[in-house]
Structures are given as C-alpha cells and as structure tokens.
Amino acid sequence: MSLMARHTDDPQVLPAADIRPWPRPVARPYFEESLHQHRLLFQVLDQLHPQIEQAAVLMADTLRAGRKIMLMGNGGSAADCQHLAAEFTGRFQQERRPLAAMALTTDTSALTCIGNDYGFEHVFERQLAGLGQPGDCAVGISTSGSSPNVLRALERARTLGLTTVGLSGRDGGAMAALCDVCVVVPHPDTARIQEAHIFIGHCWCGMVEQSLAALP
Numbered sequence: 001m002s003l004m005a006r007h008t009d010d011p012q013v014l015p016a017a018d019i020r021p022w023p024r025p026v027a028r029p030y031f032e033e034s035l036h037q038h039r040l041l042f043q044v045l046d047q048l049h050p051q052i053e054q055a056a057v058l059m060a061d062t063l064r065a066g067r068k069i070m071l072m073g074n075g076g077s078a079a080d081c082q083h084l085a086a087e088f089t090g091r092f093q094q095e096r097r098p099l100a101a102m103a104l105t106t107d108t109s110a111l112t113c114i115g116n117d118y119g120f121e122h123v124f125e126r127q128l129a130g131l132g133q134p135g136d137c138a139v140g141i142s143t144s145g146s147s148p149n150v151l152r153a154l155e156r157a158r159t160l161g162l163t164t165v166g167l168s169g170r171d172g173g174a175m176a177a178l179c180d181v182c183v184v185v186p187h188p189d190t191a192r193i194q195e196a197h198i199f200i201g202h203c204w205c206g207m208v209e210q211s212l213a214a215l216p
C-alpha cells in the first residue's frame, strides 16, 4: 500500500477533494474591516496620551530606582507580558543596558503548582508575593479588566508596596480601581483591544528606553 493510500484510508485525514469546496480564506475583507476599526481605535488612543505617559514615567522611575517590572495576564495578554518583558531585558530599539522586567506567565512549574495546589486565581498573586519587593511595579494586562488572577495579584501588589499599572479594555472592568495608572482601550472586540495593547506596550518600551538611555 502506498503512503498516499494509507493516508486517505485514515478516517482522521480528509482526502483533498473534501477540502477543496470549503470556503477559501480571503484576506481583503478582514483587512478592510480591521483597518476601518483601527482608524477609529487610533482616534480613541489619541485621547489616552496622559495615562500612557504616566505609566511610562512610573516604569522608568521603578527601573531608575533599581527595582523591577513584573507583568501578568492570560491568553493573548500572557503573550504580551513575555513579549514586553523581553523588550526590556533584551533590547527594543536602542543599544543599552538590560532593564529589569519579568513575566509571571512563563514558569510552567510555578503556574501548574500554584494552580493545582491553591487555585488558578492565585497563580500570579503567589509568584508576586514571593518575588516582588516594595517599589517594584506590577503590570496587569486584561482585555476585560476582570480576570480574577490578575485582579487578585494587583490587590496583593498594593498591600506589599508595589506600584500598579493596568492595561485594560471595554469599560476597564474592576482593574482601574486597583491601579495607580490604568490605560483602558474602550473597544468591544478582544482582538482589537489586544492589538491596541501591544501598540501601547511598544510605546512604553520606546519611552522607557529613551528615558533611561543616559544611564550607564
């Protein structure tokens, strides 16, 4: 029996003929809709300069004082956390010393241990309580502003003397009340909020990098 025949006998593998009539993915309508929404989004983001700048000042002050930035979020926002932490420890646009930032979303042993033994709502709070020091800056990213594990960690951060920054969406959820500065992207669509979040995150990296460029 040939490899090809073996494949098509496999009930898990659809023969090519069954695939062809399916709707072909077309990019243009998605692009057009996205671009339309992004234009609206950028008009809204233009109103958020003050909060975006306040958060950047807070982060730059944290690093200047020899403290660190700790980021947390779920799903796509977890990816943003590790992406942004890497911009700080690695580099963004300029050659400069590494900056102290860590994502609390990457240690699968810690996440599974704490999740398994204490509950998923504790996965960030417990890492933060173990690793955070007064003067550090906790950054929570949540499109709904209402993920219990992020909210709980921000609450704990405050009691431990960390500063708190939020990046949220929709109406901001409960996050704003727990943050020294919260940037809320007032859009109903999670994907668009996430795209705005990584844009704002990159703005933060650029502003912080610029502000610390003179440090040895």
Ligand SMILES: O=C(CO)[C@@H](O)[C@H](O)[C@H](O)[C@H](O)COP(=O)(O)O
Binding pocket: 074, 075, 076, 077, 141, 142, 143, 144, 145, 146, 147, 190, 191, 194
């Ligand atoms: O990326 C996406 C959807 O675009 C998902 O992974 C999404 O991040 C997850 O559903 C998160 O659990 C949503 O949490 P949050 O942003 O509301 O805090």
Ligand SMILES: [Zn+2]
Binding pocket: 076, 191, 194
């Ligand atoms: Zn996503």
